Amino acid sequence: MFIMKQIVFFFAIAITFLIQTTHAQDPGYVLVIHGGAGNITPERITPEKQGLYEQKLKEALAAGEKILASGGTAMDAVIAAVQLLEECPLFNAGKGAVFNADGKNELDASVMDGKTLKAGAVAGVMTIKSPVAAARRVMDSSAHVMMAGRGAEEFARVQGLEIVDPAYFYTEESWKEYLKVKAKIENQGRKGTVGAVALDEQGNLAAATSTGGMSYKKYGRIGDSPVIGAGTYANNESCAVSCTGHGEFFIRNSVAFDVSARMLYLGETVEQASGFIINEKLRSQGATGGLIALDKDGNIAMPFNTSGMFRGYVKKGEKPQVYVFR
Numbered sequence: 001m002f003i004m005k006q007i008v009f010f011f012a013i014a015i016t017f018l019i020q021t022t023h024a025q026d027p028g029y030v031l032v033i034h035g036g037a038g039n040i041t042p043e044r045i046t047p048e049k050q051g052l053y054e055q056k057l058k059e060a061l062a063a064g065e066k067i068l069a070s071g072g073t074a075m076d077a078v079i080a081a082v083q084l085l086e087e088c089p090l091f092n093a094g095k096g097a098v099f100n101a102d103g104k105n106e107l108d109a110s111v112m113d114g115k116t117l118k119a120g121a122v123a124g125v126m127t128i129k130s131p132v133a134a135a136r137r138v139m140d141s142s143a144h145v146m147m148a149g150r151g152a153e154e155f156a157r158v159q160g161l162e163i164v165d166p167a168y169f170y171t172e173e174s175w176k177e178y179l180k181v182k183a184k185i186e187n188q189g190r191k192g193t194v195g196a197v198a199l200d201e202q203g204n205l206a207a208a209t210s211t212g213g214m215s216y217k218k219y220g221r222i223g224d225s226p227v228i229g230a231g232t233y234a235n236n237e238s239c240a241v242s243c244t245g246h247g248e249f250f251i252r253n254s255v256a257f258d259v260s261a262r263m264l265y266l267g268e269t270v271e272q273a274s275g276f277i278i279n280e281k282l283r284s285q286g287a288t289g290g291l292i293a294l295d296k297d298g299n300i301a302m303p304f305n306t307s308g309m310f311r312g313y314v315k316k317g318e319k320p321q322v323y324v325f326r
């Protein structure tokens with residue numbers, strides 16, 4: 001009897017120890033978001049406007065965290081966070097997106113699931129209310145990875161996604177900016193692409209990015225945001241990444257994939273890999289932008305080589321943090 005008690009006691013201790021150690025290694029959930037990198041300085045943005053941006057970033061974090069906290073997936077969380085930012089006119093995605101040179105909104109978005117390496121993207125769409133939702137449908141409900149223009153819009157319609165008149169994306173602020181760029185009063189367009197990366201309690205990573213692209217881009221131009229490996233990438237073995245910046249450079253450098261590759265092939269940390277790419281590699285090419293990256297252990301990197309980047313994160317049990325400037 002005494003031996004029996006000792007055995008039970010020993011097992012109880014062993015199980016408690018096991019639970020504690022697993023718990024200590026478990027990073028819980030993490031969500032990181034961005035609302036674009038660019039020439040964002042205290043001189044160019046009033047404290048009131050800064051407050052509005054911070055408020056929206058917090059709302060996006062809350063939308064994604066709600067899902068993660070109730071055991072939801074990283075994919076659902078990044079979609080929820082990005083959709084909230086797509087609906088907000090402050091950012092260059094969905095409503096309020098920048099105009100192309102023809103005065104039209106052409107939207108790009110993509111998603112990637114780090115567990116399955118499945119991905120979906122839409123490019124150059126003009127009537128899909130939530131491009132990131134359409135990207136997810138391409139991943140989940142088609143045999144393809146990327147669909148563009150009218151075909152993507154038709155696919156989204158058949159999928160039952162909300163289709164809007166192109167006028168839905170119009171905001172006066174974006175239009176005024178378009179007129180300024182057109183008149184060459186200002187040649188650095190606003191950059192407010194949005195993106196999110198998340199790690200869920202099951203240990204899965206996901207990434208999503210949505211954008212109106214570069215201000216005054218040529219009709220038909222597609223940037224890095226819908227290109228898997230350039231603007232978006234996720235792999236449970238390494239990290240999840242969402243980029244923002246001068247898309248042509250991000251495509252040429254396969255930036256999002258390169259973060260993962262450097263981690264896997266060189267053994268770099270997520271901070272080292274993304275810091276090198278943004279602050280050394282891209283900077284040396286004269287390319288501006290930034291990215292958010294999250295590894296499978298919950299480590300975060302948010303480097304940018306511009307004056308500011310709207311960004312923030314929340315970790316399980318911690319207060320959400322949002323930042324605008326350096």
Ligand code: ASP
Binds near residue numbers: 222223225245
């Ligand atoms: N990367 C986006 C593009 O080139 C723009 C941005 O992030 O501001 O389309």
